[in-house]
Amino acid sequence: MARFKPVHRGLKLLPVDFDKQVLPGSFEHALCYLVDHQFDLGGFHARYRNAVEGAPAYDPAVLLKIILLAYSRGLVGSRRIEAACRENVLFIAVSGDSQPHFTTLAAFVSQMGDLAATLFAQVLTVCDRQGLIGRQMFAIDGVKLPSHASKAKSGTRQDFLRQVDKMQQAARTMLDKHRAADATPTSESESLRETRTLQRLQRDATQLRDWLTANPRERTSAKGKVRLSNRTDNDSAKMATGKGVIQGYTGVAVVDEAAQVIVEAQAHGTGSEQELLIPVVDASAPYRAPDTVVTADAGYHSEANLKHLATADIDAYIPDTGYRKRDERYRGQAVHTAKPDPLWDKTVTPKKNPCFTPADFVLLADRSACVCPADRLLYANGKHCTVNGYAAIKFRGAQRDCVPCALRRHCLRTPDTTKTRQVAFFQGKAPGHESHTERMKAKIDSEAGKRMITRRFATVEPVFGNLRNNKRLDRFTLRGRRKVDGQWKLYCLVHNIEKLAHHGYAH
Structure with missing residues (x-):
């Protein structure tokens, strides 16, 4: 019978050289080099006031290394990151055997705020210096992710006012019941349970009234329509996705074609992609050349957006929702449309009593x-x-x-x-009234437009696949647009550092 050398598992005491655990060419090597030699962490240092009094604090450089390394490994929860700093050799080596409490890690990410944008810009400067930003084509896309907010706490002010009235009515009913029960004996457990229910109703009603006082105005969209507010995170929005309705944010990214580096990242509490195009296009202006082509999917298409891009003299390819029906490459899509969907019924319901057309x-x-x-x-x-x-x-x-x-x-x-009855027969476009949408349709249907659509797919979709699948980003863990925007930038920062590591940076 063959004999083999024993394989040791579990606990083993070994002398470990931390410097030799961080291998050149790896993500953690590029991360440590950037944080130690390239990043300006003055904004983090300015927050500390313990030069004379107070206990020593964890170095922001160490905390930043831990968080970014954890995000690169798909670790989001602060408790899991704390455990990795105690048990994982790589985390121990990168952090210099620091073991911060999970509350310290959570507070560091939550309070980062605008400093995440500063770090993101510093990494982009390094990427540009390494020649990873080609400026030929920018592809824009977004992903809708749930956040740390309750979907059940959404509604309009009228909805919340009705909830307050119901709570107050229920509390009054229970008070009347208590007064009537004073004359007749009841069990102690039942009385205690009803007292707790009454206290909860009064507490919830008070909290809801305080929220309405602190938020006197109704949320509205860019078109003036009323948006649902949320009592746990009023910056978030209820939005429909392919897997149902979520309460969260839309993370938008602008990706350069050359090396798939993210040149701009923003998170917004809205599910309307049309509202998000212009902010990210304007924010990416410092990295855009005069001949840079901007591409996006049909969700960002609108006459107002196309007009803004044309006025700014930006070459763009943004298809309308019907471009697939005009493209021969999607001729067989009707077969998939006819298939049953487990989430929603695709059958068209006939209109009741339709009018003559x-x-x-x-x-x-x-x-x-x-x-x-x-x-x-x-x-x-x-x-x-x-x-x-x-x-x-x-x-x-x-x-x-x-x-x-x-x-x-x-x-x-x-x-x-x-x-x-009035009837209008349209005779085609009036002379001199061609819209930006009509011009874009002709541009998309051209051979150059079809190639641009393919290039956009190949540029931006792998980036979101990396963030969502490899980095396991399936939700935001914070509340408030400022905090969520910072967390989204940190994930995009991890992606860009990976690009630097894969292209031989700091070997």
Whole structure:
């Protein structure tokens, strides 16, 4: 029978040289070199006031190394990071055998704030100096992640006011019950349980009233629509994802094509991607060249965004939502659309009592009138006009025909208040009224546009795959946009340090 040398597992006492645990060319080697020789940590040092009095503090450089190394290994929880500093040889070597308490680690990340943006900019400077930013094409995309907020605590001010009324009514009911029970004996356990319930209702009602006083205004979107507030994290937003509705933030990243370095990272408490395009484009201006091409997916497409980019003379490729239907490469997508989805039903529900559309009206050859489904004439309503940049011909029915018509319920949305039907036939784009969306459609449908869409996929999607799968970033652990934005920048910082390590930096 073959014999083999024994394999030792478990506890073993060994002399360890910490410097030899950090191998050149690895992520931790690049991390230690950057923190020790490249980073300016003056902003962190300014927070300490223990030069004369107070106990010695952990070096911010050590805490920063621990946090970034943990994020690179998929460790997010501060308790797990604390355990790694005690048990993992690599963490012990990088931290110099420091063992900070998990509250120290959590407070360091939570209180970092704008200093994360300073560190992010310093790493970008090193990446630029190493030639990792090509400035040929920037790809923009985002990911929606839940945060440390309760989805059940979302609502409008009216919703919260109704909740306060219900709590107060329930508390009054229990008080009346207690007064009535004073005359009759009850068990001690039941009385104690009801007393605790009453105290909880009164406490929750007081907390909700205090929150409404501290937040007197309703949240609104850029278009003026009311947004749901959240009592645990009012900067977060309720947003729909492919895996259901979450309460969290959208992390947006601008990725350079040359080495997939993230040149800008922001986190916002909104699920509307259209609102996020211009802020990240403007923020990436210091790293953008005059001929840099900006690409994004259809979620960032809007007439206002395209107009802003055109005014700023930025070459951009942002497809509309229907570009796949016009592209031959996506001809077979209808097969996948027809497949059942476990999350939502794709079948189209028919509209109740749909009205006649312009397709149900027949335009005469001389365009002087049109015929309705009831075989009545609608007459020209003035001259040719322009509606949203499209040339149109309008027709209106006569009261003598529309008022007694038996098809009014199928022709008018509000037949009780509207007397006659109007119909507009569009004749194409009016001269001089071509929109930025129309120009972008032609640009996307060109061969150059199709190549840009493919290049965007190959540039930005692997970055989010690295952050979400390899780094196990599945949620933000903080509350408040400022803190979440800092945590998102730290993860993107880890990605950029990996790029420096893989390209031979500081061997």
